[in-house]
Amino acid sequence: MNIVLLSGGSGRRLWPLSNDIRSKQFIKIFETADGGYESMVQRVYRQIKTVDAGASITIATSKTQVSAIHNQLGDGVGISVEPCRRDTFPAIALATAYLHDVQKIGEDEPVVVCPVDPYVEDDYFQMLKRLSEQAESGEANLVLMGIEPTYPSEKYGYILPESTQPISSVHTFREKPDAETAKGYIARGALWNGGVFAYRLGYVLRKARELLGSCDYDDLFDRYEALPKISFDYAVAEAEPKIQVLRFGGQWKDLGTWNTLTEAMSTPTIGEAMLSSSCENVHVVNELNVPIVCMGLRDVVVSASPEGILVSDKELSSGIKPMVDAIRQQIMFAEKSWGSFRVLDVGADSLTIKVTLRPGHAMNYHSHEKRDEIWNVISGEGIVTVDGMVQPVTVGDVITMQAGCRHTVEAITELQLIEVQLGKDISVHDKQKYALEG
Amino acid sequence: MNIVLLSGGSGRRLWPLSNDIRSKQFIKIFETADGGYESMVQRVYRQIKTVDAGASITIATSKTQVSAIHNQLGDGVGISVEPCRRDTFPAIALATAYLHDVQKIGEDEPVVVCPVDPYVEDDYFQMLKRLSEQAESGEANLVLMGIEPTYPSEKYGYILPESTQPISSVHTFREKPDAETAKGYIARGALWNGGVFAYRLGYVLRKARELLGSCDYDDLFDRYEALPKISFDYAVAEAEPKIQVLRFGGQWKDLGTWNTLTEAMSTPTIGEAMLSSSCENVHVVNELNVPIVCMGLRDVVVSASPEGILVSDKELSSGIKPMVDAIRQQIMFAEKSWGSFRVLDVGADSLTIKVTLRPGHAMNYHSHEKRDEIWNVISGEGIVTVDGMVQPVTVGDVITMQAGCRHTVEAITELQLIEVQLGKDISVHDKQKYALEG
Numbered sequence: 057m058n059i060v061l062l063s064g065g066s067g068r069r070l071w072p073l074s075n076d077i078r079s080k081q082f083i084k085i086f087e088t089a090d091g092g093y094e095s096m097v098q099r100v101y102r103q104i105k106t107v108d109a110g111a112s113i114t115i116a117t118s119k120t121q122v123s124a125i126h127n128q129l130g131d132g133v134g135i136s137v138e139p140c141r142r143d144t145f146p147a148i149a150l151a152t153a154y155l156h157d158v159q160k161i162g163e164d165e166p167v168v169v170c171p172v173d174p175y176v177e178d179d180y181f182q183m184l185k186r187l188s189e190q191a192e193s194g195e196a197n198l199v200l201m202g203i204e205p206t207y208p209s210e211k212y213g214y215i216l217p218e219s220t221q222p223i224s225s226v227h228t229f230r231e232k233p234d235a236e237t238a239k240g241y242i243a244r245g246a247l248w249n250g251g252v253f254a255y256r257l258g259y260v261l262r263k264a265r266e267l268l269g270s271c272d273y274d275d276l277f278d279r280y281e282a283l284p285k286i287s288f289d290y291a292v293a294e295a296e297p298k299i300q301v302l303r304f305g306g307q308w309k310d311l312g313t314w315n316t317l318t319e320a321m322s323t324p325t326i327g328e329a330m331l332s333s334s335c336e337n338v339h340v341v342n343e344l345n346v347p348i349v350c351m352g353l354r355d356v357v358v359s360a361s362p363e364g365i366l367v368s369d370k371e372l373s374s375g376i377k378p379m380v381d382a383i384r385q386q387i388m389f390a391e392k393s394w395g396s397f398r399v400l401d402v403g404a405d406s407l408t409i410k411v412t413l414r415p416g417h418a419m420n421y422h423s424h425e426k427r428d429e430i431w432n433v434i435s436g437e438g439i440v441t442v443d444g445m446v447q448p449v450t451v452g453d454v455i456t457m458q459a460g461c462r463h464t465v466e467a468i469t470e471l472q473l474i475e476v477q478l479g480k481d482i483s484v485h486d487k488q489k490y491a492l493e494g
Numbered sequence: 495m496n497i498v499l500l501s502g503g504s505g506r507r508l509w510p511l512s513n514d515i516r517s518k519q520f521i522k523i524f525e526t527a528d529g530g531y532e533s534m535v536q537r538v539y540r541q542i543k544t545v546d547a548g549a550s551i552t553i554a555t556s557k558t559q560v561s562a563i564h565n566q567l568g569d570g571v572g573i574s575v576e577p578c579r580r581d582t583f584p585a586i587a588l589a590t591a592y593l594h595d596v597q598k599i600g601e602d603e604p605v606v607v608c609p610v611d612p613y614v615e616d617d618y619f620q621m622l623k624r625l626s627e628q629a630e631s632g633e634a635n636l637v638l639m640g641i642e643p644t645y646p647s648e649k650y651g652y653i654l655p656e657s658t659q660p661i662s663s664v665h666t667f668r669e670k671p672d673a674e675t676a677k678g679y680i681a682r683g684a685l686w687n688g689g690v691f692a693y694r695l696g697y698v699l700r701k702a703r704e705l706l707g708s709c710d711y712d713d714l715f716d717r718y719e720a721l722p723k724i725s726f727d728y729a730v731a732e733a734e735p736k737i738q739v740l741r742f743g744g745q746w747k748d749l750g751t752w753n754t755l756t757e758a759m760s761t762p763t764i765g766e767a768m769l770s771s772s773c774e775n776v777h778v779v780n781e782l783n784v785p786i787v788c789m790g791l792r793d794v795v796v797s798a799s800p801e802g803i804l805v806s807d808k809e810l811s812s813g814i815k816p817m818v819d820a821i822r823q824q825i826m827f828a829e830k831s832w833g834s835f836r837v838l839d840v841g842a843d844s845l846t847i848k849v850t851l852r853p854g855h856a857m858n859y860h861s862h863e864k865r866d867e868i869w870n871v872i873s874g875e876g877i878v879t880v881d882g883m884v885q886p887v888t889v890g891d892v893i894t895m896q897a898g899c900r901h902t903v904e905a906i907t908e909l910q911l912i913e914v915q916l917g918k919d920i921s922v923h924d925k926q927k928y929a930l931e932g
Contacts, residue, residue: 071787072784072787330817330820330821332810332813332817334807334810342803344803345840346510346800346801346802346803346826347802347803347821348802348803348804348805349509349510349802349803349804349805349806349814349817349818349821350805350806351804351805351806351807351810351811351813351814351817352806352807352809352810352811353794353805353806353807356791356805358803358805360803362784363784364784364785364786364787365780365782365784365785365786365787365796365798365803366786366787366789367786367787367788367789367791367794367796367805368787368788368789368790368791369772369789369790369791371790372770372772372789372790373789373790375770375789376787376789379768379770379787379789380787382768383768383785383787388784400838400839400846401838401848401912402783403872403873403910404873405872405873405889406872406873406889406910408838408846408848408870408872408912410839410846428890430870430890430892432846432868432870432912432914434841434843434844434846434914434916435841435842435843435844451843451844451916452866452868452894452916454868454892454894456890456892472841472844474839474846474870474912474914476870476872476912478872478889478890
């Protein structure tokens with residue numbers, strides 16, 4: 057099975073764990089068999105591999121997520137990087153061209169497209185295989201998954217099938233309705249449109265040529281910013297007469313709010329937390345290294361990260377966006393291609409961060425105009441380059457770098473540094489990159 | 495007026511702001527006229543000075559609070575340091591001997607004793623003056639303040655006066671009763687015993703000689719650990735026939751729990767916090783530098799400090815002790831005689847802290863057996879001594895110190911350091927102190 061996972065943008069609906077640079081699909085919230093935790097991306101990736109060990113998985117996403125994907129899934133996963141955010145049709149066209157031109161997948165081979173973050177069981181991925189097989193059969197140009205509704209939701213679009221058979225032609229699509237209208241749809245056998253579908257690769261290449269003027273990967277990539285913002289549903293699905301829907305009746309959840317996310321937690325707390333016996337329906341997700349104590353709460357979610365602390369009634373937590381949109385703050389934690397950093401202290405003219413580099417990885421060779429930096433190595437071994445001078449470093453070594461000096465560090469083993477930045481107007485934008493000499 | 499403020503022990507009932515080394519009276523929670531915040535100790539000190547600018551204030555406390563007292567009240571305040579914790583009679587005897595032997599106060603002068611943390615208005619301190627004057631008159635050996643009860647509390651002892659006059663002889667004392675018994679006391683005109691009283695200095699010196707075998711300050715200090723653990727009420731007040739009570743009907747609150755403490759806050763939030771309009775009766779005290787967002791909560795207190803995060807129903811917050819007693823953790827913040835430190839990062843074999851030194855202050859000259867240290871100066875100017883070598887330091891300077899090397903730093907201006915500690919089994923107990931040479 058060739059599968060394209062659409063990894064959507066960042067958002068603040070799960071603040072403080074998600075923010076401008078960290079998306080909800082990377083939050084490690086699901087307990088694994090070995091007692092650790094995995095993210096939605098990791099869970100879905102593992103589930104696909106369980107159902108189809110040979111599946112070829114490609115993630116369609118923006119540049120900002122590449123580091124997090126490699127950190128969580130390793131370097132083996134295929135990534136189709138969108139140079140900027142367009143709508144779903146350009147993203148799917150680019151990913152399909154990537155499969156064809158880069159991964160050399162044939163035009164007759166089926167491709168399944170699916171969001172990266174459904175909270176589902178293995179039967180969902182079995183259904184993806186059937187979707188793939190149905191697309192390969194050529195009975196229709198496009199095969200959708202229709203999810204049997206469990207309530208008249210206003211959050212999803214609806215698919216009206218011709219029949220109630222497991223496989224049916226699509227009669228028509230309906231936009232997100234109000235609850236009353238949704239009830240009527242459901243009475244007529246409508247299904248939720250979960251944004252999951254399959255096609256033979258050549259079909260979307262033809263659509264790309266027709267609608268975007270090209271199906272060449274490099275060309276689409278180069279012109280990406282100029283491509284029209286159109287959705288796959290609007291541009292392709294709703295205009296396609298040869299279209300089928302496969303009915304799915306298994307568990308399917310969209311974990312987009314704290315309320316739905318905490319329902320999926322197998323334990324009431326993740327991280328250091330204590331709940332008194334007087335707490336009812338309370339969930340805590342704590343990424344800080346100090347304890348959270350909860351007493352006498354009911355239907356509340358508490359979440360703490362280096363970005364901040366949320367304490368909310370679960371139902372009302374979906375209204376978080378306007379509140380956190382008012383917060384303008386320093387990014388306190390970020391995953392990078394080489395590892396991660398966390399802000400420890402913000403001074404008037406200083407910033408202290410903890411840097412963790414993955415073995416074998418290095419920062420860009422770079423300099424800063426307006427700040428000096430000091431590295432204090434607290435664990436691991438690595439190789440530092442400062443203005444072309446190369447030297448090995450280990451625990452206890454201190455490297456001082458004046459503003460303007462070019463520097464990088466490569467980790468041999470996992471390497472941790474306390475980096476002290478000193479200067480006025482310290483900013484992440486004050487960075488000049490260079491090719492490493494020699 | 496000579497006043498002795500009893501500054502009680504540390505406790506965890508206001509965790510995470512109070513803990514084993516930080517007492518509630520030092521939490522800065524009361525808004526001042528200039529928009530800043532002051533602690534209970536600072537508020538009481540300021541109130542006394544407002545009522546009696548010439549008041550001589552002595553704080554009776556343990557060694558662990560001396561730094562915090564100097565940091566908050568300056569170096570001018572008198573402190574009677576208890577070498578260890580005994581009960582109130584040894585503490586009051588020692589403080590009284592301190593007033594006599596160290597501060598040279600005469601035996602006929604009145605002394606008022608009062609807890610350091612009542613939440614009261616200026617009329618309370620006017621009453622302390624009257625208590626002092628009444629003691630000076632010599633009508634009785636001991637003059638108590640009796641607080642008019644507002645409800646049949648089980649938390650306080652009761653004083654039964656002979657009459658309902660503003661000044662009356664004491665008929666008898668009653669231990670903390672149950673609510674039903676308390677109702678009966680109140681019907682008979684009983685008053686709460688708030689632990690406030692006045693006497694002529696010589697009176698307690700005589701009691702000390704009688705009960706502790708000495709009234710000499712140095713002698714009491716040296717033998718302090720061997721003194722009996724007896725309360726002033728039991729040892730003195732309840733045995734004294736010449737005793738009066740002055741009735742106080744003003745506002746008097748004991749801010750010992752989060753519930754009562756938040757009642758005294760003039761704003762719902764201190765520190766970075768956002769409350770949604772759906773919050774009712776919610777208070778936030780945030781000492782961290784990241785925002786707390788609250789949504790849809792009712793009757794809840796949220797408090798965050800470097801030690802941890804509390805989210806509690808206000809009524810139930812009084813049951814916090816057993817919960818936080820189960821927490822065994824690194825002290826994350828502490829006030830020292832020279833300033834303060836805060837833990838920024840706890841690694842496997844490293845600890846990173848931020849050190850702030852007050853101008854003119856220095857650490858002890860010391861060394862560590864099992865760890866190296868690195869100082870990164872991030873603001874201010876100072877003088878570092880390492881193994882006898884003295885050098886000035888300023889922003890950007892880095893000092894590395896191997897295990898065993900003797901070191902200290904003195905602040906010229908306020909000085910901030912990032913201190914990186916490296917070694918196995920890092921502990922605050924690994925410290926050897928030395929006299930500074932030269």
